Amino acid sequence: MTTEKQTIAIIGAGLGGAAAGALLQSAGFDVKIFEQAPSFTRLGAGIHMGPNVLKIFQRIGMDQKLIDISSTPSHWFSRNGMTGEYLSRIPLEGYGATYCTVHRGDLSALQMDTMAPGTVEFNKRLTRLEDNGSDVYLEFQDGTSTRAAIVIGADGINSRVRETLLGAERPNYSGWVGHRAMISAEKLKKFDLTFEDCVKWWGPDRHMMVYYTTSRRDEYYYVTGVPHAAWEFDGAFVQSSREEMFAAFAGYHPVIQALIEATDEVTKWPLFNRNPLPLWSQGRMVLLGDACHPMKPHMAQGAAMAIEDAAMLTRCLQETGPNAYSAAFALYEANRRERATRVQTVSNANTFLLTQEDPSWVYGYDVYAEPLQDKSVA
Numbered sequence: 031m032t033t034e035k036q037t038i039a040i041i042g043a044g045l046g047g048a049a050a051g052a053l054l055q056s057a058g059f060d061v062k063i064f065e066q067a068p069s070f071t072r073l074g075a076g077i078h079m080g081p082n083v084l085k086i087f088q089r090i091g092m093d094q095k096l097i098d099i100s101s102t103p104s105h106w107f108s109r110n111g112m113t114g115e116y117l118s119r120i121p122l123e124g125y126g127a128t129y130c131t132v133h134r135g136d137l138s139a140l141q142m143d144t145m146a147p148g149t150v151e152f153n154k155r156l157t158r159l160e161d162n163g164s165d166v167y168l169e170f171q172d173g174t175s176t177r178a179a180i181v182i183g184a185d186g187i188n189s190r191v192r193e194t195l196l197g198a199e200r201p202n203y204s205g206w207v208g209h210r211a212m213i214s215a216e217k218l219k220k221f222d223l224t225f226e227d228c229v230k231w232w233g234p235d236r237h238m239m240v241y242y243t244t245s246r247r248d249e250y251y252y253v254t255g256v257p258h259a260a261w262e263f264d265g266a267f268v269q270s271s272r273e274e275m276f277a278a279f280a281g282y283h284p285v286i287q288a289l290i291e292a293t294d295e296v297t298k299w300p301l302f303n304r305n306p307l308p309l310w311s312q313g314r315m316v317l318l319g320d321a322c323h324p325m326k327p328h329m330a331q332g333a334a335m336a337i338e339d340a341a342m343l344t345r346c347l348q349e350t351g352p353n354a355y356s357a358a359f360a361l362y363e364a365n366r367r368e369r370a371t372r373v374q375t376v377s378n379a380n381t382f383l384l385t386q387e388d389p390s391w392v393y394g395y396d397v398y399a400e401p402l403q404d405k406s407v408a
């Protein structure tokens with residue numbers, strides 16, 4: 031057993047935990063990340079990283095590397111899923127940084143490189159943690175244990191850290207699933223159709239979001255939102271099929287039919303969420319990202335909120351110093367709760383960018399430019 035009283039332990043090396051690791055490390059903190067997965071894997075899915083996130087990646091020298099490998103759409107188009115009529119054309123430029131769409135695995139790989147070697151320990155599934163007032167004791171499934179001065183729960187929607195703070199409670203199944211498929215752009219060449227950089231096709235009760243995930247535009251990706259009464263499977267996802275997709279999008283636009291025809295493999299993910307939590311921290315433990323405010327993914331801002339959390343938490347710990355962690359956590363929540371809850375609410379409602387609205391409140395946000403509110407707690 032190691033005794034590392036001043037170490038900040040982060041549980042989970044997802045997009046939020048890895049951002050927290052890099053940002054805290056670059057601010058001079060001693061950080062360890064404990065991740066349950068046996069190793070790093072390239073998950074088959076895409077992700078949007080908006081200008082609000084790129085401004086954070088600038089701080090850890092990752093923004094240009096991400097831009098180099100991403101597709102950088104100039105607009106988000108919303109279109110009627112049946113007729114193709116344009117419902118909105120939202121500019122994605124002019125918010126102070128670039129808008130990227132990218133492969134999640136490639137994004138994660140870049141994030142791993144922003145941390146000192148050995149920062150992330152894999153195969154460390156946290157099973158128990160106990161704040162004894164002077165530090166936190168952490169126990170892992172492999173029988174090992176450690177201690178840390180502060181624990182950041184970045185362990186996702188089924189967070190063990192959240193459970194320790196607030197008790198066991200299953201997340202709410204939203205009644206929706208998301209299908210995800212990565213398509214080789216080569217397969218789209220045979221269609222006499224235009225495949226736009228970033229487009230959301232809207233039906234009355236379902237949608238399909240589509241975009242490229244590489245700068246070479248050789249991978250095209252779709253993710254849906256489709257009503258699905260009950261989730262009766264174990265595990266994070268199940269296999270879906272072309273047949274299921276054709277049935278779900280029968281009568282939809284020829285571009286959608288072509289995408290389904292070009293699909294080799296498609297998976298189906300339940301969409302869960304939680305109501306806003308009554309607290310974000312207690313004692314030496316604090317939550318961020320999906321552990322704290324999971325949402326339906328329809329604004330493409332869930333990971334962005336996790337990364338903004340990581341940046342604001344780092345900023346608050348710098349402001350107060352790590353020994354005044356209670357003040358730092360209070361400051362962090364005071365500066366994050368309203369925004370994260372607003373994004374959670376709009377994302378769950380699935381209305382974002384359906385009509386010609388101004389998304390500056392999301393993309394124009396700069397976590398470093400905002401004056402810190404509620405300084406009195408510091």
Ligand code: FAD
Nearest residue numbers: 042044046066078156185186319320327330331332333334
């Ligand atoms: P996670 O990414 O869930 O990471 C948690 C990590 O903790 C994992 O690595 C996990 O293995 C680890 N862990 C869990 N329990 C333990 C334990 N006990 N011990 C140790 N490690 C543990 N967001 C966007 O910003 N843009 C998008 O385009 C977008 N698209 C999405 C599409 C879909 C279909 C879905 C479902 C979500 C989408 N999101 C998107 C949301 C985004 O994926 C999440 O909000 C984001 O991954 C949350 O990051 P996180 O780091 O908080 O949690």
